[in-house]
Amino acid sequence: MTSDTTQTERVATQTEPVATQTEALRELIDQARVVLWDFDGPICRLFAGHAADKVADDLVEWLEGRGLHGLLTDEERRSLDPHIVLRAVDRRHPGSDLVDELEERLTQEELRATSTAMPTPYADPLIRTWKAVGRRLAIATNNSPSVVRAYLESRGLTTCFAPHIYGRTPQLSHLKPDPHCLNRALNAMGSAPAAALMIGDTPSDLLAAKAAGVPFLGYARNEHKEKLLRDAGATMIIASLEPILNVLRTQP
Structure with missing residues (x-):
């Protein structure tokens, strides 16, 4: 150095x-x-008043509710970062309706977060x-x-x-x-x-x-x-x- x-x-x-x-x-x-x-x-x-880790958890739960538990690795599931979750799904299903819907859910969460x-x-x-x-x-x-x-x-x-x-x-x-x-x-x-x-x-x-x-x-x-x-x-x-x-x- x-x-x-x-x-x-x-x-x-x-x-x-x-x-x-x-x-x-x-x-x-x-x-x-x-x-x-x-x-x-x-x-x-x-996400000061609308925690990002809760948003990430909600995205993971939404995927699991659709029977897609195995779509994410344990590390991705624990990341507490909604962008990591979104990118992970896109890598496995690029350009899919699933990705579009997940991205829209994240956008709505971000919009809600702007008020706080x-x-x-x-x-x-x-x-x-x-x-x-x-x-x-x-x-x-x-x-x-x-x-x-x-x-x-x-x-x-x-x-x-x-x-x-x-x-x-x-x-x-x-x-x-x-x-x-x-x-x-x-x-x-x-x-x-x-x-x-x-x-x-x-x-x-x-x-x-x-x-x-x-x-x-x-x-x-x-x-x-x-x-x-x-x-x-x-x-x-x-x-x-x-x-x-x-x-x-x-x-x-």
């Missing part, structure tokens, strides 16, 4: 001097003409400020685009992103970590990957950004998420969006 790598990996820890973290963030922010956001995590906690979604601290003012200083924003997510639009409308943020909302499509093999939604955003906005920045909170966000050639900034609201990102290879991680907002507000 090089000394430069070591310094980068330490830059976003809470024990690192604030000036060093700010300098690294400023460099990352200055080069980004386009900012790609994951939705659930960096913008809001979609919790905005990520500093996300709203950061989005508005980044837009105000002339950066272009897009969302690249595994959630349904209709869910994203419903949430953004409720927060008065739609104009900050529209029309650049790229979410789940019928081609479920394109879910992250596949870079499909990032590439769609880059192509539509005419941006080179190196001139963009992806903000995400999961290893699949990081892997998608790497595949698309887009610099990545990890957001980890707790130590568990930080560990997952670091184990996946993330080197720039922040525990709050506030430092980004502070950098933008102090730009000349």
Whole structure:
């Protein structure tokens, strides 16, 4: 491991001097003409009041109620992640009515969750400020685009992103970590990957950004998420969006 790598990996820890973290963030922010956001995590906690693990359990129970208990492995059944359940079924029955119905059930659960979604601290003012200083924003997510639009409308943020909302499509093999939604955003906005920045909170966000050639900034609201990102290879991680907002507000 090089000394430069070591310094980068330490830059976003809470024990690192604030000036060093700010300098690294400023460099990352200055080069980004386009900012790609994951939705659930960096913008809001979609399932804050409508637990994702319960949604996953309900999807598994629905499959089992149709006599499809053997369709999932034990690990997939215990994942507590509705997207893992959805992807697993799609791999075994791609393009089937079963997959379409399962995806629609997930979309309805996500829509229900928007009413109790919790905005990520500093996300709203950061989005508005980044837009105000002339950066272009897009969302690249595994959630349904209709869910994203419903949430953004409720927060008065739609104009900050529209029309650049790229979410789940019928081609479920394109879910992250596949870079499909990032590439769609880059192509539509005419941006080179190196001139963009992806903000995400999961290893699949990081892997998608790497595949698309887009610099990545990890957001980890707790130590568990930080560990997952670091184990996946993330080197720039922040525990709050506030430092980004502070950098933008102090730009000349």
